[in-house]
Amino acid sequence: MKLKMIASALAISAALLSAGAVSMAPAAQAATLSGGFDVGPGGFQGNFNPLAATAGFTWLSVYFEPLVSYDEKLQKVVGALADTYEVSPDQLTYTFKLADAKWHDGKPFTSRDAKFTIELAKDAKSGSVLAARLKAVASVEAPDEHTLVIKLSAPSASTLDTMTKVMMLPEHALASIPADQLAKNSWWSTTPIGTGPFKFTKYVTDQYVELAANTDYRGGKPALERVINRYFANPAAAIAALRAGEIQFTYVDSNDVSTFKGDEAFKVIEGDSFVVNYLGFNHDSPIWKDIRVRKAVMYAINRDAIIKSLYGGAAKPANCAYVVDQLVPQGVDTYAYDPEKAKKLLEEAGWAQINGDKPITLLTYYTTPLATNVLAAVQAMLAQVGINVVPRAVDTPTYNSIVLNPTPDVAQFQMVYAGLQNGPDAGSINVGLNEKQIPPAGPNVVRARMPDLNKALDSALAEPDASKRVAHYQDVCKVMNANLPWATLWVANRYGVVSAKLKDFTWTPAPGGGPYQAHPEKWSIAE
Incomplete structure (x- = not known):
């Protein structure tokens, strides 16, 4: 896949989204902050139940x-x-x-x-x-x-x-x-109560949620009177609303950042996403049983080109679940781009007999323009070596209903494009890889069954001495790198853009949106 082709995919996607739908919103009010808090990976949850949320904690932790x-x-x-x-x-x-x-x-x-x-x-x-x-x-x-x-x-x-x-x-x-x-009880979107600095007042279906200041909050009366979470058809619509002054904050993809840098009306917040993106092989599907096939996928993808062209350099290649130096041991295979090697491995494995050019469903919950272009690039690169993947993007609830089904239809997802935390706690990936976490027990959606990987994960979690735990996580990295439960791709930076009028506003590019100490009671807007 040439860089020119990737850039073309970006241009086409941008043109298609330039007229993105705009949500209906409440009239602007004094001392009110509006934001696109759920724009980005994971997106709108469909309900407001924090027990069921895999993203959106930036918003949920306000109340x-x-x-x-x-x-x-x-x-x-x-x-x-x-x-x-x-x-x-x-x-x-x-x-x-x-x-x-x-x-x-x-x-x-x-x-x-x-x-x-x-x-x-x-x-x-x-x-x-x-x-x-x-x-x-x-x-x-x-x-x-x-x-x-x-x-x-x-x-x-x-x-x-x-x-x-x-x-x-x-x-x-x-x-x-x-x-x-x-x-799925209506309580979450009609009359929820929490203990936070803001309290729920109303939800206008698929448009916005409004919170009012909790004047009895133990941390003191909030500076703002209201906080509103707007919902958008796509990130382009959220960016348009931000530029128009309708909202004061939104998540943005890396390819949108350059349009805000140098503009004194906005502030760009950048940080590590702590999320490794990967192509997850459904190990219940016979087409991935041969390690040579899984290695061929790694060699077929030009990760450096995608990172440079689509992410604007704002990502690091990942050769296991980790990119933090202390957790990645010396000597792991970097799987440098080598399509000829990929073809040779597929030939040795008998790919023509295993699957040939039959379409392989690549399921994802990433629906942003950036993700669409990434998957278009991955699809083209895999096609060059003879692997025919067909991306299918769905909303998060639909994705979960498919991959977490105890007896899923393998044809619905022979592969996934997903992300999982690799920090700030390195043990977070256990639920996505340990055999004990295969659905319905847990979210090991790729159905990985690797005794060496189970042992390394169990040892890391059971180690009481934090200084010794690092060596166990290095073992996890070694096993992942050698056995490839996933085709690990990269860990990208994450970005938010805020109006310069916002004061004491804390937003951190945390996995799932946190939670973390954001102190919403201190947020304010300059007149």
Whole structure:
């Protein structure tokens, strides 16, 4: 695939989207911040249930809160609804001392709510995407109203990371709803209550959500009166709204950044996405059984050309789930672009008999113009070596319903183009690769069954000494690089653009949108 072809794909996509649909929006009001908080990877969830969310935490954390959260630099876990927390030396007991907080309806937040939430998050029947991550939780105790104790059956290094994603929910409002009816209950989009600095007021279907200041917030009265989340048909429409002053923030793709740099009316925020993008082989499909076929896919894709031309250089090639230097051991195969080698491997494997030119469904939930162009480039490159993939982009709920089905139709997704966290906690990838996490147990959607990989992941999560854990994650990298459960591609930078009028606004390009300490109560707009 020549760079000229890739650039052409970009131009065509940009032209098609130049007239993107514009959402209806509420009239502008004083002290109101509007943003495209859910534009970008993962997109609009379709509901507002934090237990079922795989993205959108930048928005959800404005009105829901977890016990603990990352700081805004994603370097350490700090208290949120828990004032403090302690981990026992054997890393089996986690004790949280809870803050004096109130729900938006005025009732007190207590350890009963925290216990209720974690037990709900553990229950896969609730639709929780966190259930697999909480399997090590043996018990949850509430010895008094302001103390919560979580006990594990075995040490799990990712427990705190998982807890940053468990948004606390009100027992008194949800306990009467059966767990298996909770995921799509109308409560999330009509009358939800949290403990955050803003409280839910209304949702206009597929248009916007409006929140009002929680004047009783324990962190003080918010500076803004309202925060509004606008929904857009595509990123181009969100960018148009930003330039028109209709919104003050949105996520943007790397290829849009150059149009804002140097413009004093806006500020570009850049950071590591901590998400590795990959082509995931469905290991239940017989066409990927031969390692030579999986290696051929790696050699067939000119990752450097795609990164340079489509990402504008704003990505790093990934040869396993990690790109952080300390987690990538010396000597891993870089799978440099070599289409002739790919053809030779396919010939040796008998690709003509295995599949030949039969179309292979490549499923993805990435629907941005950038992703469309990336997949067009990948499709062309694989076609050059004799692998015929057909991209199919769907919304996130549809994607999840297909790949998480315990007995999926293999033809619907012989391959996926997806992303999974490789940080800030390196253990995050366990749920996507460990054999114990194959659906319905967890989100190992590629159905990877690799004993060496399971062993490396289990050893890393069970290692109580953080200094020794790095070596285990290097083992994970080695096994991934050699056995290729995925064809790892890159880790891209992520970008947001904000109006220069915004003050004290914190946005971090975190995986899934966080959560992290964004302090929405401090956000304000200069007159």
